[in-house]
Amino acid sequence: xxxxxxxxxxxxxxxxxxxxxxxxxxxxxxxxxxxxxxxxxxxxxxxxxxxxxxxxxxxxxxxxxxxxxxxxxxxxxxxxxxxxxxxxxxxxxxxxxxxxxxxxxxxxxxxxxxxxxxxxxxxxxxxxxxxxxxxxxxxxxxxxxxxxxxxxxxxxxxxxxxxxxxxxxxxxxxxxxxxxxxxxxxxxxxxxxxxxxxxxxxxxxxxxxxxxxxxxxxxxxxxxxxxxxxxxxxxxxxxxxxxxxxxxxxxxxxxxxxxxxxxxxxxxxxxxxxxxxxxxxxxxxxxxxxxxxxxxxxxxxxxxxxxxxxxxxxxxxxxxxxxxxxxxxxx
Amino acid sequence: xxxxxxxxxxxxxxxxxxxxxxxxxxxxxxxxxxxxxxxxxxxxxxxxxxxxxxxxxxxxxxxxxxxxxxxxxxxxxxxxxxxxxxxxxxxxxxxxxxxxxxxxxxxxxxxxxxxxxxxxxxxxxxxxxxxxxxxxxxxxxxxxxxxxxxxxxxxxxxxxxxxxxxxxxxxxxxxxxxxxxxxxxxxxxxxxxxxxxxxxxxxxxxxxxxxxxxxxxxxxxxxxxxxxxxxxxxxxxxxxxxxxxxxxxxxxxxxxxxxxxxxxxxxxxxxxxxxxxxxxxxxxxxxxxxxxxxxxxxxxxxxxxxxxxxxxxxxxxxxxxxxxxxxxxxxxxxxxxxxxxxxxxxxxxxxxxxxxxxxxxxxxxxxxxxxxxxxxxxxxxxxxxxxxxxxxxxxxxxxxxxxxxxxxxxxxxxxxxxxxxxxxxxxxxxxxxxxxxxxxxxxxxxxxxxxxxxxxxxxxxxxxxxxxxxxxxxxxxxxxxxxxxxxxxxxxxxxxxxxxxxxxxxxxxxxxxxxxxxxxxxxxxxxxxxxxxxxxxxxxxxxxxxxxxxxxxxxxx
Numbered sequence: 001x002x003x004x005x006x007x008x009x010x011x012x013x014x015x016x017x018x019x020x021x022x023x024x025x026x027x028x029x030x031x032x033x034x035x036x037x038x039x040x041x042x043x044x045x046x047x048x049x050x051x052x053x054x055x056x057x058x059x060x061x062x063x064x065x066x067x068x069x070x071x072x073x074x075x076x077x078x079x080x081x082x083x084x085x086x087x088x089x090x091x092x093x094x095x096x097x098x099x100x101x102x103x104x105x106x107x108x109x110x111x112x113x114x115x116x117x118x119x120x121x122x123x124x125x126x127x128x129x130x131x132x133x134x135x136x137x138x139x140x141x142x143x144x145x146x147x148x149x150x151x152x153x154x155x156x157x158x159x160x161x162x163x164x165x166x167x168x169x170x171x172x173x174x175x176x177x178x179x180x181x182x183x184x185x186x187x188x189x190x191x192x193x194x195x196x197x198x199x200x201x202x203x204x205x206x207x208x209x210x211x212x213x214x215x216x217x218x219x220x221x222x223x224x225x226x227x228x229x230x231x232x233x234x235x236x237x238x239x240x241x242x243x244x245x246x247x248x249x250x251x252x253x254x255x256x257x258x259x260x261x262x263x264x265x266x267x268x269x270x271x272x273x274x275x276x277x278x279x280x281x282x283x284x285x286x287x288x289x290x291x292x293x294x295x296x297x298x299x300x301x302x303x304x305x306x307x308x309x310x311x312x313x314x315x316x317x318x319x320x321x322x323x324x325x326x327x328x329x330x331x
Numbered sequence: 332x333x334x335x336x337x338x339x340x341x342x343x344x345x346x347x348x349x350x351x352x353x354x355x356x357x358x359x360x361x362x363x364x365x366x367x368x369x370x371x372x373x374x375x376x377x378x379x380x381x382x383x384x385x386x387x388x389x390x391x392x393x394x395x396x397x398x399x400x401x402x403x404x405x406x407x408x409x410x411x412x413x414x415x416x417x418x419x420x421x422x423x424x425x426x427x428x429x430x431x432x433x434x435x436x437x438x439x440x441x442x443x444x445x446x447x448x449x450x451x452x453x454x455x456x457x458x459x460x461x462x463x464x465x466x467x468x469x470x471x472x473x474x475x476x477x478x479x480x481x482x483x484x485x486x487x488x489x490x491x492x493x494x495x496x497x498x499x500x501x502x503x504x505x506x507x508x509x510x511x512x513x514x515x516x517x518x519x520x521x522x523x524x525x526x527x528x529x530x531x532x533x534x535x536x537x538x539x540x541x542x543x544x545x546x547x548x549x550x551x552x553x554x555x556x557x558x559x560x561x562x563x564x565x566x567x568x569x570x571x572x573x574x575x576x577x578x579x580x581x582x583x584x585x586x587x588x589x590x591x592x593x594x595x596x597x598x599x600x601x602x603x604x605x606x607x608x609x610x611x612x613x614x615x616x617x618x619x620x621x622x623x624x625x626x627x628x629x630x631x632x633x634x635x636x637x638x639x640x641x642x643x644x645x646x647x648x649x650x651x652x653x654x655x656x657x658x659x660x661x662x663x664x665x666x667x668x669x670x671x672x673x674x675x676x677x678x679x680x681x682x683x684x685x686x687x688x689x690x691x692x693x694x695x696x697x698x699x700x701x702x703x704x705x706x707x708x709x710x711x712x713x714x715x716x717x718x719x720x721x722x723x724x725x726x727x728x729x730x731x732x733x734x735x736x737x738x739x740x741x742x743x744x745x746x747x748x749x750x751x752x753x754x755x756x757x758x759x760x761x762x763x764x765x766x767x768x769x770x771x772x773x774x775x776x777x778x779x780x781x782x783x784x785x786x787x788x789x790x791x792x793x794x795x796x797x798x799x800x801x802x803x804x805x806x807x808x809x810x811x812x813x814x815x816x817x818x819x820x821x822x823x824x825x826x827x828x829x830x831x832x833x834x835x836x837x838x839x840x841x842x843x844x845x846x847x848x849x850x851x852x853x854x855x856x857x858x859x860x861x862x863x864x865x866x867x868x869x870x871x872x873x874x875x876x877x878x879x880x881x882x883x884x885x886x887x888x
Contacts, residue, residue, distance in 0.1 A: 047834040067823040069740075070834060074562040075819045078724050081571040082731035082819075083739075085365060090739060104567040144653075163448070168547060170560045202464075202548040209544070212440070212841055215652035217449025218464075235651035235842070236660075326382070330550035 039263045039270060040067045043095035044076045045135060045253060049286040050095075056282045057273045064266045073097055073173065084110065088260060092267035095134060095255040095274070098173030099311040100318070102254045106130045111256035116272040125308050126252045126291045133252030134274045136289040138306065139178040139207070141242040142214050142229040143221035152245040153188065156221055157195035164201040165210045165222035166193075169325055172206045174225055176322075177251040180314035181307055183321045187246075190324045203329045215239050227287065230299055243300075247307035252291060344702045347711055350695055354751040355718050358729030359582065362575050365732065370572035377573055383557070390553045391584060393470060393542070394535035400474045402528050404631075405481020409489055410516065411624045412482075418625045425856075427628075429636050431479045431805070432852045434812040434829070437643060439544030440841055442472050444642035451642055454655075465549035469542050473535055475635040480534075480805065481527040484760045487801035488523020489516075526759035529592060529716065533585050533755070537720045539815070554581055555722050562724055578725035585720035590713045593703075647845035665846035674831050674847075678854075681828035684742060685810035688749040689757075692806040693799055695750065696757025700765045712762065715754040723815030726752055731820065740822020748816040753809050757802045764798035808855055 043050055047070060054066045069079065069091070076096075083089045089110050096102045106112040112130030119132045126133030141150050143161075150156050156164050167175035182188040202219075204210055210222035211229055215237035226248065229241040255274055261267045273279040280290040284297035300306075314321070366374070377383060408427050412420060433441070445451045446460045453459035462468055497519075501511040517524075539555040546556065554577050561574035645656035647665055654660045699715060702708030718726055730748050731739065738744040776786040792799075814829035821830050832847045 069822065071818050072563075074559060075724065075815075077571065078562050078574075078728050078819055079731070081568070082728045082735060086732045086735035086739075108568065165548070168560070171563045173563075203550065205543055205547045209547075212652060213443075216444065216447070217653055218443060218447050232652060237651040237653040239653065330552075 037064045037263070037266050038067060039064070039092040039261070039266045040069065040090055041093045041095060041270070042069045042076055042079065042091035044071060044073045044097040045095055046288065049135070049283060049288040052286045053274060053279060053282050056279065057270055060273060060278060061266075061269055064269065066270065073101060077101065080105065080110065084108070089258050092258050092261040092263045093255060093270055094258065095253065097137075097253045098177065098251055099128075099131075099133075099254055100173055100176065100315055102131050102256055103128075103311070103315055105256070109259055111258050113259060114257045114268065116268070116275055118272065118276055121277075121293075122275060122291050123293065127254070131254035131256035132271070132275050133291040134255040134279075135253045135283050136291055137174060137251050137253070138226040138243070138289065138300075139174055139223060139249040139251065140226045140229060141221060141244045142211055142224045142232070142239050143242065144214060144217065145238045145240055147220045149240060149242050150221060150244055151242075153182070154192065154195075155244070156223070157192065157199045157201070159199070161220040162200065163219045164196060164199065165204050165213050165219040166196060166201055166329075167207045167210055167223060168203050168205050168329075170322055174207055174249075174251045175223070176314065176318070177309045177311070178223065178249040179321055179325055180311075180317075181249050181309040183317075183324065184310060184313065185246075190321075190328065193325060193328045197328050211239075226300075227289075227298065243304035243306070245305055247305035250306050250308050340702060340705055340708075343698055344705075344708055344711075347695070347698050347702055347708070350698075350750075351711060351714055354747060354754065355714050358726065358733045358751065359579075359717065359721075361733045362579060362725065362729045366572060366576050366579060369568065370576060373569065373572065374576060377576060382552070383554075383577075386552045386554050386557050387580070387584070389466070389551060390536055390555070390581070393466070393473070393553065394532050396470055397473045397477055397535040398528050398532045400470070401477035401531050402481050402524060404474065404478040405483075405527060406485050406517075406520065406524055408478065408482040408628070409485040409520070410512070411628060412486065413489060414621060414624070416618075417621050423625070423628055423632075426632055426636065427482055428479045429632075429640065429852075430476050431483075431808055432855050433640065433643070434814070434832075434848055434851065435476070435538070435540040437841075437844060437848045438472060438476060438639070439541045440845075441639040441643040441646075442468065442545070444646060445639045449653075451638060464545055466546065466551045468545045469551060472541050472545060473538060476541070477531045477534065481524075481531060483801050483805060484527040484530065485520055485523040487760050487797040488526070488764050489520050490764075490797035522762070523760070523764065525592070526762055529589055530719075530755065530759050533589060533716055533720045536581055536585055537722055539722060558722050558725065575725060575728065578722055581720050581722070582717050585717055586713065589716050593713045593716075594709060643845050644849055646841050647849045649842065652841055665842040666850070669831075669843045669847045670850070673826075674828070677826045677831045678828045680742070680825065681811055682854075684746060684749065684827065685807045688746055688753065688810040689803045689806035691746075691750060692753055692757035693761070693803045695754055696759075696761045696802055697795075697799070699754070699758045700762040703762065704765070712755075712758060715758060718751045719753070719755040721752075723748075723752065723813070724819060727816040727819040730816075740820070740825060742825045745817055745820050745825065745827065748820055749810045749813060752813070752816065753806050756809060757806050760802040760805065761795070761798050764795060811851070811855060 041050075041054070045053075050068065050070055054068060057066065058064055069076075071079065073096070076094075080089060080091070080094070083091070094102070094105060094111050096105075102111065106128075115127065115129065115132050119127055122132055126136070141153070141156060143149055148160050150158075150160075169176040169179040179193075182192050183190055204213060204222075207224040208228050210219070210224040211232050213219045214222050214224075215232045226241060226243075229239065232239050233241060255271050257264065257267055257271060274283070275292070277292065277295065280292040280295040284290045284295050287298055289297045289300075411417060412424050412427070414420070417423065430438070442463055443450060446463045447453070448459050448461070450459065460468075463471075498511050498515050501515050502508075506514070537555060538553075539559060542551065542553045543556050543559060546553065558574045558577045561570040561577070646652070648661045648663065649656045650660045650662045650664070699708070699711045703712045721729070727748055730744060730751065734744060734747065738747070772790050773786055776790045777783070781789065812829060813827075814832065817827040818830045821827065828847075828851065832844060832851075
């Protein structure tokens with residue numbers, strides 16, 4: 001094989017790599033030549049919600065466009081971490097799924113420093129000076145229709161359920177929010193998880209895994225998000241949903257402006273839209289719970305009890321409560 | 332010495348070194364640098380934690396146990412399916428590969444649906460296996476998933492290396508079938524077996540989806556599940572650094588295990604064989620034995636492939652989870668829901684990426700297989716194995732940190748990720764069959780005036796074709812299924828099919844994901860079958876047989 005042959009081989013590889021690149025945008029060129037009315041959004045909000053929100057925003061603000069990166073929280077965090085170590089965060093707006101992650105971004109000075117003027121229409125427990133809650137999820141109980149419905153969370157640790165599934169709080173922020181609320185509540189505390197474990201409860205990965213397992217019949221009941229449980233019920237799975245006493249645990253998904261956004265105006269317009277009445281209605285219609293009071297959203301039974309974790313306290317005691325939990329469920 | 336040959340190896344080595352630098356060394360160095368700069372103070376306390384020690388123990392033990400079980404199963408399959416007189420052989424050759432077609436992220440689900448409480452066997456026969464959600468279940472599903480890979484690597488190695496003449500000679504000389512198997516056939520298959528064992532061990536070290544789905548309910552954690560947990564709640568830099576550190580720990584474990592094997596074992600397993608000495612079909616056996624083999628294969632495939640995959644297919648057409656999968660509950664709604672114009676665009680992108688990645692990977696894999704036969708190139712094989720063990724999320728982060736400034740959100744970066752992750756996939760099967768590329772015949776061809784490419788095409792390509800096609804197939808399927816890196820690296824207009832699958836996999840709704848998996852499996856089954864048939868056709872044809880003589884007659888003669 002001569003230099004010419006190796007050259008041909010190298011050329012073939014380059015051509016194939018070039019073919020692979022066809023259709024993909026050139027990152028640096030796109031960054032530098034993008035219009036001021038194009039912003040980048042990083043989010044973990046479900047595709048079925050984020051797509052209609054973007055469509056409605058682009059319609060309400062002609063000329064503005066949103067480049068989307070949507071991924072589960074783990075991938076979103078990894079992308080943010082990689083961005084910050086390779087030239088800086090490329091998002092103009094981050095829309096997260098829990099306040100803990102967003103607070104960590106604030107502490108790294110990646111986001112924050114601005115919230116829209118109309119943010120006070122959102123209840124105070126769903127906002128800080130750096131970010132505003134745009135959507136909610138609720139941790140509820142899901143159970144097979146063949147077993148009695150639990151009235152309170154403590155019923156899940158009782159004898160009526162052969163197998164109960166709980167989501168892993170070291171994986172899902174919603175599960176950590178619930179753990180934080182139970183740990184801080186004197187009627188429950190870590191003892192609640194000990195009783196669950198003693199009664200045969202098992203830990204699965206995410207709330208969606210709980211729903212899947214209960215719908216399949218592997219578990220009798222479990223702790224999951226209301227969207228997931230109602231979706232299974234709507235599809236026809238033999239499950240039912242309970243908002244147990246003393247309350248379903250509310251977890252809000254905050255939206256924040258990137259500190260060094262290169263397209264700050266359109267980014268601010270977007271945040272104003274999603275936390276405003278019009279954006280909140282789109283969120284509600286897409287099947288996700290809006291944070292703005294009075295905006296219609298998915299099912300919340302009349303009089304359903306709701307409790308709110310103290311996110312600041314969870315943030316400061318996270319290591320301790322995770323340790324207490326691991327002593328019960330391992331990991 | 333043919334012209335050009337003295338300069339050949341250094342030039343090929345330089346080419347491989349350049350790719351190694353881009354795909355492996357730079358991203359790994361960037362990750363090491365990040366950990367060193369931001370988290371070196373945390374390494375010692377983290378290394379001393381009980382949880383980590385347990386996870387490392389679980390990971391290494393699982394990788395060893397899976398390798399020990401999957402390799403014999405895969406080798407047995409390859410040996411049984413060599414026999415042209417096996418009843419229904421073409422069907423079995425395709426059927427054993429089916430688990431490779433199913434993405435990892437639905438495989439765990441299909442097993443619980445088949446064997447767990449309220450699953451198929453529980454509903455129909457009252458039989459359930461509680462252990463499916465635990466270490467034993469994780470091990471079993473990983474073994475079943477790895478066995479086809481072993482089969483593929485060993486089968487292409489056998490297709491290129493075995494010499495039925497030698498087996499026949501052994502039998503004629505009085506050796507029994509077992510002695511012939513041990514002293515001739517398996518000896519010739521050893522490079523392929525070693526290649527497959529390394530691949531399975533390293534892949535299991537880095538596997539994530541199945542331990543996460545089936546291990547979590549039993550509190551069974553591995554290094555990769557800890558990395559996932561760290562990234563999931565890793566808005567804070569400490570968790571991120573811990574995740575990267577754990578991934579680098581996996582790289583060290585892989586290097587410690589694989590480097591000695593590559594350095595010491597691989598050269599001893601190599602031999603040089605003529606390019607055209609093979610081709611006589613394997614020895615015929617007794618009909619009853621072949622029937623028993625076919626029956627055993629059928630039973631294995633029924634329990635490990637047919638039942639779980641039937642559960643998956645039924646989930647794709649059943650209205651909701653938990654409903655009996657009877658015709659009254661069947662619907663095509665899940666297919667309608669997922670087959671959108673966006674899905675088709677993503678599918679086209681994925682197919683293009685997978686074809687390009689597999690083609691480039693086969694070239695790169697062949698290059699490493701060639702240069703590693705010289706002492707100077709031996710480290711290359713180990714180096715490219717290090718990115719195989721890196722969890723996809725961490726490798727993607729390494730590539731983003733290294734090249735994100737210029738390539739963030741582009742298909743080029745996704746392609747680089749596939750090349751980095753799957754290079755060892757392409758290399759090992761080719762390396763396991765390269766004995767069939769005898770330098771003397773290449774030299775003779777060049778000395779007779781053939782140009783380099785002509786010599787490669789006429790002398791090397793045909794005997795290596797099964798290995799090249801096998802490597803291409805494994806890389807194509809792996810690239811098509813890849814989800815972790817793609818979901819972290821994509822940008823506007825560069826979503827792959829697996830990213831669309833992941834985005835649809837919300838709220839625990841398995842139906843749409845199962846539907847997409849079925850579509851994906853069908854789409855790859857067609858080229859897979861075609862390729863498999865092509866492999867068969869490209870195998871060197873039998874030379875004129877002394878084999879028409881039954882063995883007994885030959886012995887008497």
